[in-house]
Amino acid sequence: RQVIFSGIQPTGIPHLGNYLGALKQWVDLQDSVPSETKLIYSVVDLHAITVPQDPQRLRQYKREVLATLLAIGIRPERSILFYQSSVQAHAELMWILSCTASAGYLSRMTQWKSKLSLSEDANAMDTGSKAKLKLGLFSYPVLQAADILVHRATHVPVGEDQSQHLEFARECATNFNHTYQPHLIAPQTILSPAKRVMSLQEPHLKMSKSHANPLSRILVTDSPQEIKKKVMAARTDSINSVSFDPVERPGVSNLLHLLSILDKQSRSPEELGTLHAGLNLKNFKTLVAETVAESLDGIGARYNEVMSRDDGKYLDHVEKKGAEKARESAEETMALVREAIGF
Numbered sequence: 001r002q003v004i005f006s007g008i009q010p011t012g013i014p015h016l017g018n019y020l021g022a023l024k025q026w027v028d029l030q031d032s033v034p035s036e037t038k039l040i041y042s043v044v045d046l047h048a049i050t051v052p053q054d055p056q057r058l059r060q061y062k063r064e065v066l067a068t069l070l071a072i073g074i075r076p077e078r079s080i081l082f083y084q085s086s087v088q089a090h091a092e093l094m095w096i097l098s099c100t101a102s103a104g105y106l107s108r109m110t111q112w113k114s115k116l117s118l119s120e121d122a123n124a125m126d127t128g129s130k131a132k133l134k135l136g137l138f139s140y141p142v143l144q145a146a147d148i149l150v151h152r153a154t155h156v157p158v159g160e161d162q163s164q165h166l167e168f169a170r171e172c173a174t175n176f177n178h179t180y181q182p183h184l185i186a187p188q189t190i191l192s193p194a195k196r197v198m199s200l201q202e203p204h205l206k207m208s209k210s211h212a213n214p215l216s217r218i219l220v221t222d223s224p225q226e227i228k229k230k231v232m233a234a235r236t237d238s239i240n241s242v243s244f245d246p247v248e249r250p251g252v253s254n255l256l257h258l259l260s261i262l263d264k265q266s267r268s269p270e271e272l273g274t275l276h277a278g279l280n281l282k283n284f285k286t287l288v289a290e291t292v293a294e295s296l297d298g299i300g301a302r303y304n305e306v307m308s309r310d311d312g313k314y315l316d317h318v319e320k321k322g323a324e325k326a327r328e329s330a331e332e333t334m335a336l337v338r339e340a341i342g343f
């Protein structure tokens with residue numbers, strides 16, 4: 001039996017990179033997989049506290065992300081939706097996996113290095129960085145592995161930046177299975193065609209919630225006016241025509257990529273570059289803005305509706321029901337795991 005699991009951090013309203021790289025697949029899988037396939041999607045608040053958080057804001061962000069998932073079309077009758085901290089087995093399995101996971105492997109992973117602004121190939125850390133690196137940020141991938149393995153997920157739909165974490169999760173399953181009994185399943189990664197959506201302001205960086213400039217990302221709840229403002233302000237260059245040339249023209253090429261991902265006829269960025277060669281940048285950006293706005297049409301309105309439904313109690317209700325089902329799913333695995341270890 002197939003099980004699909006994925007997660008998103010509650011660090012603000014999801015952006016177009018989250019949506020096209022992962023969340024849209026979460027929605028589409030609901031109708032493309034057989035009805036007996038389990039779909040489990042989590043708002044991963046335990047992961048969020050690997051960097052400092054304000055408690056009020058964290059509570060708010062969790063609700064906002066849950067409301068966004070409903071607004072884009074996740075159906076709670078079909079998919080299990082829950083906050084990670086509601087299901088304690090995630091943290092329990094994390095500890096168990098920590099006892100067979102390799103610290104050397106973790107030390108070579110890139111996310112904690114980028115959060116500390118160290119270069120990706122940094123091997124030795126200075127004393128200052130060591131003091132700043134919290135154990136939770138270092139072992140972040142072990143918790144992510146536990147999320148996936150505790151539900152014995154077979155498939156994990158994510159953007160490309162999560163590939164390294166998924167590789168590590170497979171390693172964690174293998175380590176556990178060798179040490180104890182083969183109860184855990186090594187999951188497969190599902191990447192969407194939009195595996196890496198780039199920043200509108202710095203086209204060599206991926207679109208991210210943590211970039212300082214809000215013009216660098218389109219939020220899925222943005223109005224057509226906001227989308228237009230951000231796309232018109234996107235960093236391009238001084239050549240006032242369209243061509244696909246990722247090296248010389250990264251800004252324009254990113255917009256062509258975006259257009260290609262959203263193209264109903266699935267044309268490549270190269271083809272679209274040739275097709276729109278005659279447009280000036282203003283008209284080209286207008287076209288991109290309209291296409292993006294059309295793909296996000298209605299999400300903002302549904303978001304507002306879901307946030308306020310039942311005086312906000314609807315969201316809590318959905319989460320409570322989802323957490324119950326997620327606890328059941330996790331307990332099936334934990335019973336086997338505890339028995340295998342000798343607890």
Ligand code: TYM
Pocket residue numbers: 005006007008009010017018019020021022023044047143144147148156157158159160161162165194195196197198206207208
């Ligand atoms: P997070 O919250 O950073 O992002 C959620 C999803 O969005 C994808 N994504 C992107 N895809 C394409 N282009 C981009 N610019 C872009 N930015 C983000 C991410 O790849 C991700 O799929 N560690 C995870 C959360 C997590 C998780 C898990 C995922 C925790 N446990 C278990 C899968 C399975 C994260 O921080 O995602």
